[in-house]
Amino acid sequence: MRPLFHPAPEDISLEGVLHALSDPVRVAIFSDIAGADCAQTCSAFATVGDREIPKSSLSQHFKVLREAGLIRSERQGVEMRNLSRCAEIEARFPGLLPAIMNAHAAQAAARA
């Protein structure tokens, strides 16, 4: 099984973070992971909002989030557990993720 790639904190780029979160499904997934107390498995995201997300798309979304440095994924048996890397990104880009998460919450509330 191939090892999972996680960028070092100093290799996390602003452009990569913004690109990863510029997709409505990915920002919703990341928001849930960042807000959770514990690691989230991929299968917890079979639906995002009202939409069912096919498993192959989900894997791709998690890969983009992981390679942008937003989440850390760990294989546990047949499952993949995902944790946010908020603290590392906060150290690199202070205030960036809270501002994006606030904007996401405000937009989701306005659309509901």
Added chain:
Amino acid sequence: MRPLFHPAPEDISLEGVLHALSDPVRVAIFSDIAGADCAQTCSAFATVGDREIPKSSLSQHFKVLREAGLIRSERQGVEMRNLSRCAEIEARFPGLLPAIMNAHAAQAAARA
């Protein structure tokens, strides 16, 4: 000449803003426009950092920024003048643009 499309403030989406700013050239252009006291013409951006940007790519970058709601462009004779829409976006997504601009500045300083 076709009218330029500018989204209404309520139609500006988080995903659109993040996508527009996820490109290194566009975030540099927007950072200059947002930091300028006066409207900037497109030709002011023939180089971004050390890179020369072809005119056709520049037009496309300005179009993406405009359609995401980040800038307002006005034709003046043969030139296009561009102003940021920071105040409108600040009202919609408080703190988002300052956080992105800070991150951009921090990253540019670290790379210099």
